[in-house]
Amino acid sequence: MLNRKTRQRKRPAAKWPQRNTKHRRPLRARKPIRPSTSGAGYWTKKAYIAGNLAASAPGAPLAGEMATSAISDSHKQVNEHWSRWYHSVKRLPKSAYHAAASKFMEGYFQRSGGHSGNRVLVPTNRSIAAIVTVMNEKDTIPSVLEQLHRLPLHEMIFVVNGSTDESFEMIRNQSRAMIVHYHEPLGHDVGRAIGAKLAESEILLFLDGDFPVFAEHLVPFIEAIEQGLDIALNNITPYIGLFSHRDYVTTVKEFVNRSMARAELGANSLTAIPHAMKKLAAEQIGYSNLAVPPKAQVIAMAKGLKIGSPTSVDVMTRNRIRARNVGLNNAVSHMILGDHVEAIRSAMDFKGSRLSFPDPIRRRQLT
16 A cells, blocks of 8 residues: 655744834843841851951950950950840841851951850840859859850859858859858848849849859840840740649749739749849849749839740759759748748738739628
8 A cells, every 4th residue: 555645734824913112111130139138147147247347346456465365354345246236237036146146256256366265145235243052062063154154244143051062162263253151051042132232233144053054045034134124034834834734833833923913924933043134123122032032023023024034944854853852742842832922922912912813793892
């Protein structure tokens, strides 16, 4: 069979109407893609350049001066530049804070000489005092001091009371801190009141010698005070679990906050460290009242002080186990319950016998 080749006729090309290009708009140039301002890489580059420029600014110490000056003084100088730059940019995300601060120091010391020494910068130029209560803490004192030395503190006040170990000698030999030494035990939280009264700084940072807290974890407390809080509490809510699993100490902490119409604070309390407050707030509360933290918190609420819980530090699992704080019915728990009863009494003085719980149903005036 013969293969027949089919012939395809070529169709005439379609004639499209010509476009009128006379009034055609010129093509716009594409806008350059801006780098994301949310990533750490963007901010670390900016921070490095800013630190380098800060070191070359008039009045900045030269390399020789930086080498001979005290480490703490150079730390404060860098922090002053960092705080000004940090508040000028305004959009630095919290997730990039420490990476940017580290690069700022790297840029600063690259120009001025010296090294950052694993130090931490804080977003304030206000003076800061760390107040630490100590009783037989020789095993933790070195690590507590290590973290405090990473911060640009103006004061370190250690209240050593009832110690029979080498805590006092270790603090004296490893730091330039002010040490207030009592041979006899003062009791819980009395050391905080003493330290707050002695401090001259604008921001008071309260810690215990039981265990160290990373310097990075203390920055949010300081920043919260810088941004307007009078008292910055440790947010322990993530660590206390469901209500049905809480102990009576945690329950009474939350009740005190609710009685003062501050339910949003949950069980957060001045009882837990770390926390920070303004020196002016301590004066308004009364230094002696700081020895009973729940009472101090009630007074602060009654006076209208701004209280918040900016960050969480796990102190529940790291708190040192002692003979007096083991078990459900231990001496420390009973003391804390008593403190909260005292706080509730103070709350009634301020808000009446029913606190923040009104009784609009009963017509008591008729009885």
